Amino acid sequence: MAEQIxxxxxxxxxxxxxxxxxxxxxxxxxxxxxxxxxxxNGGNSRxxxxxxxxxxxxxxxxxxxxxxxxxxxxxxTDFGTYDRDQFFDDMFRVTQYRCDPELVEMxxxxxxxxxVWMREKGVRFVPIYGRQAFKIDGRFKFWGGLTVEAWGGGExxxxxxxxxxxxxxxxxxxxARATELITDGVAVTGVMVRRDGGKPEPLRAKSVVxxxxxxxxxxxxRTRYLGPGWEMAKVRGSRFNTGDGIRMALDIGASxxxxxxxCHAVGWERNAPEFGDLEVGDQFQKHSYPxxxxxxxxxxxxVDEGADFRNYTYAKYGRxxxxxxxxxxxxxxDAKVKHLLRGEYNIKQVTKVTSDTLEELAGxxxxxxxxxxxxEMARYNAAVRTDIDFNPNVKDGRCTDxxxxxxxxxxxxxxxxxxxxxxxxxxxxxxxxxxxVTNEAQVLDTDMRPIPGLYAAGELVGGLFYHNxxxxxxxxxxxxxxxxxxxxxxQAATASIAEAAE
Numbered sequence: 001m002a003e004q005i006x007x008x009x010x011x012x013x014x015x016x017x018x019x020x021x022x023x024x025x026x027x028x029x030x031x032x033x034x035x036x037x038x039x040x041n042g043g044n045s046r047x048x049x050x051x052x053x054x055x056x057x058x059x060x061x062x063x064x065x066x067x068x069x070x071x072x073x074x075x076x077t078d079f080g081t082y083d084r085d086q087f088f089d090d091m092f093r094v095t096q097y098r099c100d101p102e103l104v105e106m107x108x109x110x111x112x113x114x115x116v117w118m119r120e121k122g123v124r125f126v127p128i129y130g131r132q133a134f135k136i137d138g139r140f141k142f143w144g145g146l147t148v149e150a151w152g153g154g155e156x157x158x159x160x161x162x163x164x165x166x167x168x169x170x171x172x173x174x175x176a177r178a179t180e181l182i183t184d185g186v187a188v189t190g191v192m193v194r195r196d197g198g199k200p201e202p203l204r205a206k207s208v209v210x211x212x213x214x215x216x217x218x219x220x221x222r223t224r225y226l227g228p229g230w231e232m233a234k235v236r237g238s239r240f241n242t243g244d245g246i247r248m249a250l251d252i253g254a255s256x257x258x259x260x261x262x263c264h265a266v267g268w269e270r271n272a273p274e275f276g277d278l279e280v281g282d283q284f285q286k287h288s289y290p291x292x293x294x295x296x297x298x299x300x301x302x303v304d305e306g307a308d309f310r311n312y313t314y315a316k317y318g319r320x321x322x323x324x325x326x327x328x329x330x331x332x333x334d335a336k337v338k339h340l341l342r343g344e345y346n347i348k349q350v351t352k353v354t355s356d357t358l359e360e361l362a363g364x365x366x367x368x369x370x371x372x373x374x375x376e377m378a379r380y381n382a383a384v385r386t387d388i389d390f391n392p393n394v395k396d397g398r399c400t401d402x403x404x405x406x407x408x409x410x411x412x413x414x415x416x417x418x419x420x421x422x423x424x425x426x427x428x429x430x431x432x433x434x435x436x437v438t439n440e441a442q443v444l445d446t447d448m449r450p451i452p453g454l455y456a457a458g459e460l461v462g463g464l465f466y467h468n469x470x471x472x473x474x475x476x477x478x479x480x481x482x483x484x485x486x487x488x489x490x491q492a493a494t495a496s497i498a499e500a501a502e
Contacts, residue, residue, distance in 0.1 A: 005031045006493040007486065008191065008205035010178045010245055012036075013043030014154075015458030015478030015485075016211035017161035018114075021121050022486030023209070024168045027493050030486075031171045031205075033193055035212070036240045038174040040278065042158035043213050044237035044430060044459065045475065047276045050150035050157045051128055052479075053472030054111035055084045065115045065148060066125050073127065077140040079147055084108050090145060090470045094312050098259070100463035102439055106484070107464065107477050114480045115148070122164045124151040130343065132311075134392050141393045146311055146472045153281065157475070181208065181248045187452035188252070207453050207489035210443075211482060214431035214459040215243030216263065217275065225260045225433060232327050233318070234268050236282070236427040239275040246460050249435050253445045254454070258462025260433030264469050265318025267294075268427025270328050270351050283344045286424050287314050290410050291340050291392065292333035293380060294424075296324040299362070299372025301380065306409035309395070311471035315429070322426035330365045332421045334414045340392055351423035361419045379403065381413040430474065434462035441485035455489045457482040 006027035009020045012034035023030045034041050056062055058081050063069055087108045091099055119125065127133075128149040133140040150157035165172060175196045182190040182202055190204040215221040217239050222230040235241075250256065269284040277284075289305045290313075296302050303320050307313055321329045333341065345352075353364035358377050362370035383400035390398050390412060400407045435456045436444045443454040458478040465473075 005029050005203070005205040007031075007207045007209065007489045008033065008203065009209045009211060010191065011043060011210070011212035011458065012041050012162070012172060013045035013211065013213065013458065013478070014157060014161065014475050015482035016043070016209070017158070017165055018118070018479045018482030019209045019211055019457050019486035019489070020165050020170050021161070021168065022483040023490040024170055026487065026490035030490075032165065032173065033176040033178050033191070034172060034174045035177040035244070036174065036238065040238065040240070041162070041174060042154070044241060045478070046154045046158045046278065047237040047282055048154035048475060049282050050153040050475070051146055051472040052115060052125070052148050052150065052476050053087070053146050053470060054115050054148070054476055055082060055087045055108055056112055056147070057081055057083055061112060062147065065119055066127070069127070076138065077127065077133070077142070079127075079142055082145045082147065086145060087111070090312070091473070094468040094470050095466040096468075098466035103461070103463050106439055107473070107480050110480050111476055114476070114483055117483065118479060121161070123157060123160045125149065126151050134340065136393055143309055143393055145470065155281070178212070178244065178248065181252050181454070183252055188454040206493035207455065209455045209457060209485045209489050210245040210249060210435075210460060211456065211458040211478075211485070212245035212460065213238065213241035214434065215246060216241055216428045216431050218242040222428070226263055226431070227261060229322060229327070230428070233265065233322060233426045233428045234272050235275045236266070236268060236284070236429045237276045241430070241459070245456075246434055249443055249454065249456070252451070254451060255436040255444045255446045255448065256433065256462060257436035258433045258464070259466040262432040262465065262467055263319070264315040264429035264432070264465070264474070265322070266314050266427050266429060267317055267321055267329070267331070267424040269349065270423035270425045272349070272427065280347065280349055283347045284349070284427065285344055286331055286422055288333070288341045288345065289317070289331050291337040291412070292331050293407070293414065294329045294331050295368065295373055295376060296329050297326050297367050297369065299369045299374070300376045301405045302329070304406055304408055306399070306407045306411060312468070314471065315469040316467065318426040318428065321424060326367055328367060328423060328425045330368060330421045330423055332361070332414060332419065334412070334419050335416045336412055338420065345422065353421050354418050356417040356419070358414065358419060361421055365421050366423065377414055381415060384411045384413045386413065430459040432462070432465045434460035436463065437461055437481075440488040441481050442488060453492065455485040457485040
C-alpha cells in the first residue's frame with residue numbers, strides 16, 4: 001500500500017470500527033489493521049453479550065434506538081428511565097469517585113446520540129430480555145440501568161460494524177500486526193506492520209487511532225501491574241489483547257493514566273480454557289450468584305452476593321474469587337431459585353454437581369471442606385430474614401442478620417432440594433490502565449501535550465474505570481470514544497491535506 005492513508009485504525013473491535021466509520025464521514029482513505037486472523041476478528045467485542053448502557057428518558061428515546069419494538073413488547077415491558085444523572089451517579093459510585101469527570105461527561109452525554117448513530121450505520125438493537133429483566137405478573141421490569149443489547153450479541157455487533165465499514169470502502173486487513181509507531185520526532189506519521197508473520201514494513205498515515213484493547217491476555221503484564229497471582233486468571237476474550245497498542249504509545253512518550261492495578265474480572269467457569277472460545281462466547285460466565293451463595297475451599301461464604309444488582313458487582317467479584325484458597329469458589333442454589341438462573345448455567349461446558357441434600361452436595365464439591373460447608377449453611381439459613389418478601393426485580397432488602405459476611409438482598413434459605421453447585425474461578429475481561437487522552441480522544445505525552453497524529457479509543461483509554469465497572473459501559477465507551485477519535489483523526493488528516501495544497 002504505497003499510497004498514504006488519511007486515517008489508520010489499529011484494531012477491529014467495536015471501538016476501532018466505530019472510529020473507522022466516523023473517520024470515513026470526513027476522510028476518504030480510511031484503513032483498518034487487525035492483528036487476528038479473520039476467523040478471530042473483533043477483539044473482545046466479539047466475546048461480549050453486546051449490552052450497551054446509555055442514558056434515556058423513556059420509551060421515545062428507546063424507540064429511536066430500537067424502532068422495530070413491537071406493540072406487544074411495549075405493552076408487556078416496564079423499560080423505566082435511566083437519565084444522565086443516574087448514569088453519572090452509577091459511574092462515580094462504582095469507581096469510588098475516582099473516574100475522570102471530563103471523560104465521564106463525554107461518555108454519558110454522548111451515549112444516546114452515539115446509539116442512534118450506530119443504528120444509522122446498520123447496527124440493530126433489541127431489549128436485553130433474559131439477562132436484565134424478570135417477568136412478574138405478566139410484565140417484564142428492567143433493572144440496573146441496562147436495557148439494550150446488540151442483536152446477535154457481540155458477534156452480531158462486530159459483524160454489523162464490519163459490513164458497514166466494507167460498504168463504505170474502508171479497507172480491513174487481517175493477520176496484520178502493528179509493531180511500532182513511526183514518528184518524525186514530533187508527530188506520528190504511520191506504523192510498522194507485520195503481515196502474515198513476515199518482516200515489518202512501514203505504512204504511512206496522516207493520523208493513527210489505536211483501539212487494540214488492553215493487556216488482559218498478557219500474563220507477564222498482568223502479574224507486573226495487577227499483582228502476583230494474576231497469571232492464574234482465565235482470559236474471557238481475545239488472545240490478541242496483549243497491550244501492544246499501549247506499549248507502542250508509551251515507547252514514544254505517551255502518558256499512562258488510570259487504574260493500572262485494576263481490571264474487569266468476573267466469576268468464570270473453573271475449567272474454561274486459557275483464552276476465550278468463540279464457540280462458547282460469554283457463556284462461561286456465571287452471574288446469577290445474587291440468588292444463591294458463594295463458598296470457598298473452607299466451605300465459607302466470603303462476599304455479599306446481594307450487595308447490589310449484579311451489574312454493579314460482577315466486574316469486581318472475579319478479583320475476590322482469585323484471592324480465595326486455590327483461586328476458585330462454588331456457587332450454590334436450591335430448587336426455589338433454579339428458574340432464575342441465566343442460560344449460561346445450562347451449557348455443556350460447565351462444572352456442576354447436584355444432590356438432594358446439602359450433606360451429599362458437600363461431598364461432591366471438589367476442593368471444599370464438607371463439614372465447613374455444612375456448618376456455614378446452618379449459620380446462613382438461620383440468619384435469613386424470611387419475614388421480608390423476595391423480589392428479584394428490585395433490591396428487596398431480604399437480608400441476613402448477625403453474619404460476619406452479610407447478604408443484603410435476595411437472601412433465601414437453602415433448604416429445598418435438589419441443590420446445584422457450579423465451580424468458578426476468575427475470568428479477566430479487560431484492564432483499566434491505559435493512555436491519557438483529551439476530550440477529542442487525542443493521546444497526551446508525559447508533558448501533557450497532545451501528540452500530533454495519535455488518537456485512542458476503547459479499553460486502552462485510561463481514567464474511566466477504577467476498582468469496578470457498571471455493566472454495559474465498556475462497549476458504550478468504546479463506541480463514544482471511537483466515534484470521537486475517528487472524527488478528530490479525520491479532521492486533523494484533512495487539515496494537513498489542505499495545508500499541503502496551499
